[in-house]
Amino acid sequence: MDAYLDIASRVLREARRPLPPREILRRGLSAGIVPSSLYGKTQHKTLQARLSEDILFHRERSAFFRTRPGYFFLREFLTDPEIPADYRTPIVARRRRRELAYHQALAFDRSSADVLCNRAIVEPSDVLRLLQTRRYHYASSSHEREVNDVLVWSFVLVLRDDLVLTYRHGRYREDRDNFLQKRSLGFFCPVVHDDLTLFDQADHGIVSSGMRALWVDLHLGADRDLSGGAELKGFVCSQETNPNPSNLLGVVAFHAPEWLEPITRRLAINDLAWHNLHSPVNHYEDFDPWSRLILENIGGLLWSEARCSDAASAE
Known part of the structure; x- marks a missing residue:
């Protein structure tokens, strides 16, 4: 429990x-x-x-x-x-959809983020070092931040062998024009103050935050344990300009168990489909900006360790 x-x-x-x-x-x-x-x-x-x-x-x-x-x-x-x-009399609370604005969103100032973002993929240890030395702060919310705030997001890839689960943003999912109706490679949410608990110290709650978002978005749960099989693989920087400020995406790889065959009827999540990561993307512009960024760096995030392991075995 x-x-x-x-x-x-x-x-x-x-x-x-x-x-x-x-x-x-x-x-x-x-x-x-x-x-x-x-x-x-x-x-x-x-x-x-x-x-x-x-x-x-x-x-x-x-x-x-x-x-x-x-x-x-x-x-x-x-x-x-x-x-x-x-x-002994239960009440039934009305279910609310997942919030779009998250209060007390984890952030770095732009100067710290620029040091991190001088390469395509940021190692988890580099970000966690800043967090452990308390070189971070919290924005009022994911929608209310200073111009130099760079928010930290958990971006979960649901993987099965060489496949990744994708979906199309619905009208209540994202209020950014360049995300609406675009296909996404991952399930994401901002990391907030309450994600840092005694039980999530190692990664500042980045993994558990994203897994809870995935749990809600796909209606998972009901005696299913999603705590295993999720790993923080690295960070990528979304270098954007106003009105879409920069963000730091913590990419979490979740290897889906065999029982998981996701379906959803949420207005925010549409057209679920598995995409083969080794297949060329025919309609690159169909993906949202963050997913394009992940696609550009997917090899370094997911397969570098496997290649090194294979090479060592061959020797």
């Missing part, structure tokens, strides 16, 4: 009543089951997001349910006659 969900489960089992995420963390800290380094100003929002995602995708199979907006309880108590009836 997700570590946040484990904390919530233990606290709610002890409390035997519904609680909001902030109170769950407070009680967990008092009980000594929440590390002090986890307890920050916004960790309750991360806990609420984890609980909401679990309920959304596991539905009746989730260990949790809501009794009213913002209050969570354990499904194991639904039939317990010693628990008051109003604690």
Whole structure:
């Protein structure tokens, strides 16, 4: 179970009543089951997001349910006659589509990004070094940033052998004209403040952020574990100008398990199709700008290690 969900489960089992995420963390800290380094100003929002995602995708199979907006309880108590009836009555929250604007978006200033972007592919270690030395800041949101802010995005490639899953942007997916109705090579979202948790320190939450976006976009979940098989391969720089500022894309390779055969009816995600990465692209202009950038550098991102390994084996 997700570590946040484990904390919530233990606290709610002890409390035997519904609680909001902030109170769950407070009680967990008092009980000594929440590390002090986890307890920050916004960790309750991360806990609420984890609980909401679990309920959304596991539905009746989730260990949790809501009794009213913002209050969570354990499904194991639904039939317990010693628990008051109003604690055992679930509500169904209206599902919202994934946000287009993300608050407190991770960013570098342009001077730091320019040092990184002097080559086509940026090694993960170079970006993580800046993050570990706290040479970053947070923009107000992914839509509200200073002119010199360079946002960090997680860009997930869903791979199967030599195939990559593509889709076409729908009208609610992107509000940039050069993305609308274009085909995309990956599923992406900005990395935000809440993505950095005690459990995502190694990569500042870049991988888990993108995987959660993929989970939502493709309606995945329901007893499926997507935590394995995802790896941060490198970064590419999208050197754009106003009104489309520069961005740093963290390319995550997710090797899809055999059971994954994605379908979706979301207005934001259309025309899902597998594309063979070794086949020439006949309609390059059909892809959005970020996907073109990834296509230009796909060999260096995905196959350089394999080529080195093959060469070593041959020797």
